[in-house]
Amino acid sequence: MIKKIKCSTMFSAIAAATAMAFSSSVIAANNVNGQIVDAKKGIALSGALIQIPELNVKISTGKDGRFRFDNLPAGTYNIQVSYLGAAPQVEQISISNDRSITQDFAMLPNQSSVDEVLVIGQRASQANALNRQKNSNRITSIVSADAIGQYPDQNAAEALQRLPGMFIQRDQGEGRFVGIRGIDPSLNNLTINGLNVPSPEAGIRSVAMDVIPSELISSLEVSKTVTPDMDADAIGGSIEVKSITAFERSDKAFSIAGQLGYNEQQEENSPKLSASYSRIFPLNNDNKLGVAGAVSWAERKFGSENIETDGGWGDIELENINTGADEEFFGAAEIEQRAYKITRERTGVAVNIDLQTTSADYYIRSLYSKFSDDEYRLRNEYKFEDGDLQAFTSNSLSTVDAEMDRDTKDRYEEQTIFSTVFGAEHQLRKWTLEYSVGYSKSEEAEPDRLDVDFKGEGFDLGYTSTGPFVEFTQSNDAHNLSNFELDEFVFENNFTEDEETSFKLDLSRQLNFENASADFKFGGKIRQREKFNNASVQIFDDGFDDVTAAQFEAANPQWDLGNFGPSISRAGIRSFFKQNRNQLELNTLDSNLESQGASFESAEDITALYAMTDVSFDKWQIIAGLRYESTDFETLGNRVELVEDEVNDIEDVLISEWAVKNDYDHLLPNLSLRYDHSDKLLFRFAYTNTIARPAFGDSAAFQIIESKTEEDDGEIVVERQAEVGNPSLETYESMNLDFSIEYYPGQIGVMSAGLFYKDIDNFVEFAEVQDNGMWDGFDEVIQAINGGSAELSGLELAYTTTFDVGLLLVANATFTDSDVNLPNQADTVANFAIGYESNTISTRLTFAHRSESYQFLDQGRTVYEDSHNQIDFNLKYFINDQVNVYFNAVNLNDEPLYLYHEDERLNYQYETYGRTFELGFSWNAF
Template structure:
C-alpha cells in the first residue's frame, strides 16, 4: 500500500504471475457444455458438482446451473452429479469431436424432497450451501429461493440472516448492512457488477432498503476478495444480482398481494409485486419485475444529551417504495453471451415529526415545541451492458455501466415555538427519562413562534464505469488452471446542495392556538397538545411574503452544507487460479490509482459585541489529492475429503473516506468582545478534511466447512484485520490551523486498529421436516487515536462484538413455518462532548407461516418484531439515556401465485 513497503507476499504473488512454464490448452480440444436441471426441467441447480469418473476431474455448475469442461477427448464417460440435498446420481455422456451439449439431471421425478427443493425453505438452504461450497473465497449467499422465506421488505433485511452480518435500522426497518460487526461504510455494494453510488449526501454506504426483495435473483457476500474484485472492501463485498430469464429452467411468472399493519400506527398498508421471465427462443430471453409498497407507520422517541436536555419525538410516516427491473439476454450459442441489465428503485418518505424540547437550567430553563414536515425521495438507477466470449482457451468479457443515485428534499418546513419555564423537571438517569410538566405548558397559546425554516436540499451521485477481463486456460505443473487479467475505470461525481431559508420575524398577529390539535398517541409519557400539519403548511404558504428572513443564518446553513466531490479510480490486475487435486490456489495483484478533488466554501461569521456588528465572509475552498495502492491477495481452498473443506486467505484492501468527511467545507464562528479592558475572541469551527487518508487493512482468514451430505453445513472461521488510518471525528482545537479555537470538530485519521473474531455457523435440514440454522460471530477490536499528544484507546466506531441468528423451521408438502431471531450487541457510535455514545444491543424475533394451496398458489402470515424491541442508545452507562425509540409490532398477510 502507498504508506508501506511492498510485502513479501505481494512480491511472491507478482512472481507467480510471471512464470513461463504454463502452456495454453490446445485450441482443437473437444469441449462439453451443458446445464444441470431436474427431470421435469423446473429448476437449475447452481453449484452442483460434476465428476468425470474416468478422468478424475471435477467442475462446478455456475450461478445459472451451467458448466463447461474445456478439454476432453472424444469417447463415452460416466458423470456423477453431486448436489447437496439429493442423493448423487450418475449419467453416461458421449463426447464428440467438437462441442458436445448435454443436460445432467438431479433427483427423481416423484421425489418429495425434489419438490421441496424447488419451492420451499430447503430450496433456499440447498442453493446457498452449494454456491458456498463451490466458491473460491469465503462467501455467504442468499438465493432467490430463500428471500421469500423471511418477512424481509428489502435487500438489507434479507442479508441479516447470514453468518456475520447485521443491519442498522431506520424507523425499525433495515437500511445499512454491516459485515462481521464492521461499519457499513467499509463495505462495497454492486448491482449486476456495477458499483452503486449512495443516494444520501455525504456517505458511501448504500442504503439497501431502496431495493425491493422481489427484484433480486441472489445476494452474495464475499468476505475475502480476489484481485478481480474492487479493493474498497474492508468489511466485504455485497453483490446484488437482479432477475434474468436464464436464471430459470423454464418460463416463469409470479404475483404477490399483501396487507400489513403496524400496531403503533393503526393503518393498513398494501403491497403488490410481480415478475416474469420468458425465453423468446433458445437465443433470446427477457425478465421483468415490478414491486410497489405503500406503508404507513411511525415511532415514538425520547432522547437526551446526557446532561440537561430531554426531547420527546412523535413520528408519523408514509413510506412508498417502487422498484422495477428489465433484463435482456442474447445468447446466440454457448460461446457468446450479450446482456442488458436495468434496475430502477424509488423510495420516498412523507414524514411529520412533532417534538417537545426541555432544557433544564434553573430559572433560565426553556421549553420548545417543534414540528418537521418533509417529503424525501431517494432513487437508484443502474444500467449496464456487456458481453462474454469464449475463444478456444480464451474468455473475454467486458461491460459498460452507468449508475445514478439521488436524494431530493423539495419543501421541508420547520416550526419552533418557545415557552417560558413554569417549573419543569426531569430525570435523565433512566432508559425512558421521566418528565414533570406544568399544565400551563400544555396550552400552545402560552408559547411564542420563535423560528420557521424552509429547506430545499438535493444530493446526487453518479458513476460511469468500464471494465475488461481476459482469462486464458493453461496447464502448469500437471494442473489445469487459469490466468486472468483486466482493468476497470470508474468516474464518480458526488454533489450536495442545500437551499435553506430561516425566518426569525414577522410573526406578529399569529394565533398559535389555531395550530393545536389533540395530543398524539404517544407511548413514552405525556406528550401534550399536538400540532396540525395542514394548518402549519397553509399558514406558511399564506404568510411567507411577510416573514423576515434571517439572511446571514440562511446563507451560513446553505453554503456550509453544499459541496461537490469528483473521484476517478483506475484499476488493473493480474491473477492466477489453479487446482492440484485437492488444492485450489487463487493468487493475484491489483493496482488502483485514485484521483480525488473537492470544492466547497469557507463560511466565516464574526459577531463583534463592542461595535454591535456582524460580518459574514464566504470564500471558495478547493482541494485535491492523488494516491496509488497495490493489493496482493491469496485465497487457498483445500478439500481434506468430499465433506471437509478448508480455506485460508490473505488480502489487502482499503476503504476511502466518506464524501462528507473529506469534503472541502469550513463553518467558522467567532465572537469578539472586550472584558476587563482586553479583547477576547472565541472561535468555533466545524470542518471537513480533504487530507484524510483512506483506511488500509491487512485481512487474514481461516475457515473450515463440513458438508455432511444432506442439506447442511457446519463451519468455523477465524479472522483478523489490522487497519491503519481509521477515521474518527475529534475536537482538534489548539492544533495546527485551529490554534486559539475553543472548539474545532474535524474528521481525523487514527493510528491503528485491530479486529479479531470467530465466526461459527450450522445449517441443517432433517428428514422429518425440521430445519435449523444458527450462526454467531464474536469479535474484539482495539483502536488507538493520538490527538495533540493525548492517547485515546477505544473500540472501532460502529463495531459490534457479537452478532448472531437462530432459525427454527418446519415444512412439509403443504405447510412451511419459520421462527427467527437476530441479535446484535452494543457498539460505540461516537464520542459526544467527552461521553461515549453507545448503541445498545438489539434482539428481534420474526415469524413466517405459509400454506401451499397447490403447486402454484400459497398464502402467508408474517409477524415482525414480535418482542416489540426498541432501539436504545446511552451515554457511558446503560441507564443514562441518549435515545429510546419504539416501533411496535407489524403483521402481514398475503397471497402468492407463482408458476414456472
C-alpha cells in the same frame, strides 16, 4: 465546476475489446458445455459442482445453471455432477480434437418420491445457497430469492441479517445499512448486478439497502474475502445484489403477490404488490433470447414514540422547588419527547435481457428503485440551565423552573437508484473475453422541508430517569399552547446526486495438465464518479406578530410513554407559512452560512489493474494474484465565515471557493487456499488486503467559520471557531486473515467455523486541530483526521440441518473483539430459526440477537446501543403447487431501540415501534 476527466481511454478500450471479440469469435475447440436443471420443473440449478476426475478439473454452475470446460485433451472421461439435496449423476463422454460436446443434466432429489422437487420451499432455498457457498472460491454467505420469501423481511437489508456475521443498522425500526463481521457499513462494498452503486445520501458512501425491494432480487451474495478481480474497497466484505433473469427460471414463468400489513402501535394498514415475468425465446442456430422483468410497489404507514437526551449528563447542585433545600443531582441539560408519523413508499422495476449464442453471451441488466419517506415529527424539548439540571435522584418527581420548546419537522424525502450494465462474454479459441459498460446514478431530493420552533419559559418541569424509560412531570401551563410563541421557520430545498460510469475488461484462459488445471486471468476496470450536494436553507426568525402554537392546536398524538400534550397541525403550519412567507424576516447571514457551508461537489477517478491465477491439483485449489488501484480525487466547496464585529458594528458572511486535489494508489497482494479433505469436509485460508475511501462529507472541501469580536473591560476580544473538511484524508487500509472449516454431511446442511483477523490503519475520527499549526488564532477547530490503527478478531460459527420429518434448524453466531472502540461493533451477533415444512404448510420462527455496541462520543461520554433481540414468525399454506397464502408477525416481542450514555441507567435514546402483522398471497406459475 469540477471537470470530468475525458473518457477517450475508456472508449478506446471498449472499441479494442469489441474488435478483438468479433475478429476472434471462433468457438473454442475441445470443450464440454451444458446446463444443470431440476428434472421436474426444468429450472436452472446454480452452484452445482461438475467434475472430470481423470483431469482433476471442476467448475460450478452460474445463475443460469450452465457450465463449460475449455481446452481439454482428447480422450474418454467421466463427468460427475453433485448438488446438495439431489442424487449425484455421472455421464461418460469422448472428446476428439476440434470438437465441442453439449451434455445437460436433469437432477432428481435424494428422496425416492417423484413428487419432490429441488426448487421450491425452505429446503430448496437452503440447498441453493449452500451449494453456491460450498463451491465458491471465496468465503461467502448467500441468500436466495426463495429464502427471502421464507422470512417476514421488509427489504434486502433485513434479509441479509439472517446470515452468519451480518448485522443491520435500523431506522425507525426498519433495517437500512448492513455491516459485516463487526465492521461498520460504510467500510463495505455494494454492487447491483456487478455494478458499483453510488449513495443517494449527501455525505456518505454506504447505500441504505431499504431502497431495494426484496421482490426484485434473485439472490444476495456476501463475499467475506475478495479475490484480485474484485473491487478492493471492501474492508468488511462485498455485497452483490443480483436481480432476476430468464435463464435461471423455466422457459416461461410468471408470479404475482399481494400483501396487507397492520402496525399495532400506530393502528395503520400498509399494502404491498409485486409481479414478475420471464420468457425464453428460441432463435435460429441454437441461439436463445431471454427476457425477464419484475415490478414491486409497497406503502408502509407507521410511526414511533421516542425519548431522547441531549447535552450530556453531569453532577450539579441546585435548589429543589418542592423542598427548598440545595441537593446534589445527576441530570441532563435537555430531555426530548418525540412522536413520529411516517409513510414510506417503495417502487422498484427490474428489466434484464440475455442473448445466448454459440460463441458469446450478451446481457443487459437494469434496475430502478424509488424510495420516499414522508415524515412529520412533533417534539417537546425540556431545557434546563446548568443550575437547573434535575433527574435520577429518587422515586419522587421534583420540578424546577425551566424553559420548554415545542417544534415540528415536516419533511418529504425521495431517493432513487438507477443502474444499467451492458456486458458480454466471448468464447475465443483459447481465451475467454468478458467486458461490461455500466452506468448508475443515485439521487436524494428533500423539497420544501419546513421546521418550525415555538418557545416557552417559566414552567415547572422535571423528570426521573432510572433506565431506558424517562418519567416526566410538568405544570398544567406546559400543555397550554398559548404559552409558546413562534420563534423560527427553517425552509429547505436540498438535493444530492451521485453518479458513476464504469468499464471493465477481463481475459482468462483455462489450461489442463496431467492431474492439474490452471486458470489465468487478468484485466482492468475504470470507474469515474461525481457526487454533489446542493443545500438551500432559508431561516426566518422574525415578523411573526406574537403568533402562538395555540393557533395550530390539534388532538393529542399517539404517545404511550407519558403525557405528551396537544399536537400541532401539519396542515395549519404549512398553510400559515405559505400565506405569510413574504411578510417574514429572512436571516440572510445564517441562511447563507448554512446553505453555502453544506454545498460541495467531488469527483473521483479510479483505475484498477489485476492479474491472478487459479491452480487446482490433487485436493488443493490455490488462487494468487495482485491488484493495483489508482485514485484521482478532487473536491470543490466553500470557505464560509460569519463575521460578527460588535466593536465596528459589522455583521457579514464572507464566501470564497476552496478547491483541492488528492491522488493516491495501492498495491494489494492476495492469496486464497482451499483444501478438500473429502466431498464433505473442506478447509479455506485467505490473506487479503483491502481499503475503504473516506466518506465524501469528511473529505469535502468546506470551511464553516464563526468569528466574533467584542469589547470586554476595555479589551477587544476575538473568538474564532470552525468546522472544516479534510480533502487530504488517507484511505482506510486493512490486512485480513481468514481461516474456515466447512462440513457438509450429505443432506441439505452445513456445520462451519471460521476465524478472522483484521489489522486496520488510518481510521477516521473527529478531533480538535486548532493546535496543529494551521489554525493560529482559533479557539476551536473540528476536523476529520486519520487516527490510529485497530485490530479486530473473531470467530464465526454456523449450523444448518434438515430432517426427513420436515424440520429445519438454522443457527449462527459471530463473536468479535477489538482493541479499540469501533463504531457499530458488537461482541456477539447471533441468529436462530426453527422451521417445519410439509406438502401444504411451511412455517418458521426466528430469533435475531445483537449485543451492545459502541456508537460515538457525545459531550465526552461514550454512547452505546443496547443489545437488540427480535422475534419474527412466518407461516405459509400451499393451496396447490402454484398458490400459497401466508402470515407474518414482525417484532413479536415489541423490542425497542435503546441507546445510553456509558451507564445503562442514563438514557440517550429510547424508541418503540410496536408489532406488525402481515397477510398475503403468492401465485407462481413456472
